[in-house]
Amino acid sequence: MAGSDVLSQAEIDELLSALSTGIVSAEEIKSEQKERKIKVYDFKRPDKFSKDQIRTLYMLHENFARLINTYLSAHLRTLVHINVASVDQLTYEEFIRSLPNPSVISIFQMPPLKGNVILELNPNIVFAVIDRLFGGTGVAPVKPRPLTDIEEAIIRRVLAKMLEGFQEAWKQVVAVEPRIGAIETNPQFAQIVPPSDMVVIITLQAKIGQAEGLINVCIPYLVLEPIMSKLTTTFWVALGTTKQVTQENITTLQRKLQRTSVPVIVELGRATVTVQDLLDLAVGDVLQLESRFDGELSVIIGQREKFKCKPGLVGGKVAVQITEVMLKGDENDE
Structure with a gap:
């Protein structure tokens, strides 16, 4: 960079020439360095x-x-x-x-x-x-x-x-x-x-x-x-630096999480069939599920089985009643 405190190549060559010819000695340079230096300040x-x-x-x-x-x-x-x-x-x-x-x-x-x-x-x-x-x-x-x-x-x-x-x-x-x-x-x-x-x-x-x-x-x-x-x-x-976790931050985070929507799926049952049986399916055919008609169904939250339930009716609409809370998928198992 060009600047007031930077020597050009010509000035450097001239200084080296003066040192080699003895016009300027290294002792003089050292003595000048020991003297009090005044920094030039340009108000412009x-x-x-x-x-x-x-x-x-x-x-x-x-x-x-x-x-x-x-x-x-x-x-x-x-x-x-x-x-x-x-x-x-x-x-x-x-x-x-x-x-x-x-x-x-x-x-x-x-x-x-x-x-x-x-x-x-x-x-x-x-x-x-x-x-x-x-x-x-x-x-x-x-x-x-x-x-x-x-x-x-x-x-x-x-x-x-x-x-x-x-x-x-x-x-x-x-x-x-x-x-x-x-x-x-x-x-x-x-x-x-x-x-x-x-x-x-x-x-x-x-x-x-x-x-x-x-x-x-x-x-x-x-x-x-x-x-x-x-x-x-x-x-x-x-x-x-890491922000300090306060009770106020925890409460705010919990409040936001409680307003988050998650999918809830009740699985009636599952069945395993061959590809040939799947291709031959027609109207009127019956698939036998692995679950019993009087058994409990799985309630899936997101992609995890979280509850067990039994089906029923409430006010003319299909409903389920929670019968068991599954520990699988709990935060302690993450």
Whole structure:
């Protein structure tokens, strides 16, 4: 990511050159580290996310990384390793400038939260997936290029599965339903918020076979603003604890169960016949049942025999009188 506290490759080369030539010594660097450090604060881009909220987002997307790691490993049948590298907050303009061109930028929504979110995949990862799905070894081309229509259709399916993992990871905080919209290859055409708006960037380090690259999830602050209070470790841990069972909960559950309808069947009897006898049955034939006319009948609740009864009449209607309660099917036997 491009940022004020990140060195460019040219600055790193210059620093290494200074160390090798003796212009800057390792002792000077160590002495500078011991001095009191002053953190630079830019009032034009105030921090929107607390450290606790950043930590919660990190844990959420660790689960997301595990889910897509499992999916891609099984789908591509090759070695896949994905883990969360960092969670940073910066302006949307800084994020867009850090993306390669071309890239694969999926813009999706996550109702009921408003606004758009970006899932960006490095071209090396995308083409390794495509090559593997088309029967190759998973080698990305030397020079990245935009996706063809067929390749985009394939990647849409992969992205849809990845967003299922995103939905599963986020349900611990809020139930969202991610929906893919447009897929862009030029970062300049992916404008989901004004350039100066703050966003949180979750960066995943991905390795598929021999191909390596980054997967970035860009979530604007405006999208997360309604649920900022839920993005705390305390709230997240509280959701995972088991609710204490109280007498009030038990009474409510019993009351709901008592209003539940269940089928009640009185079985007059059973008979066993051959298929040939069944085919020869005609009007007037008599089937002899295994039960006696003066014996008890079975009362079946759902699929279990629960009572014994005797038939009779009540007010001109057929009825049964319970004579015995069967222990079979009791809750103690479950």
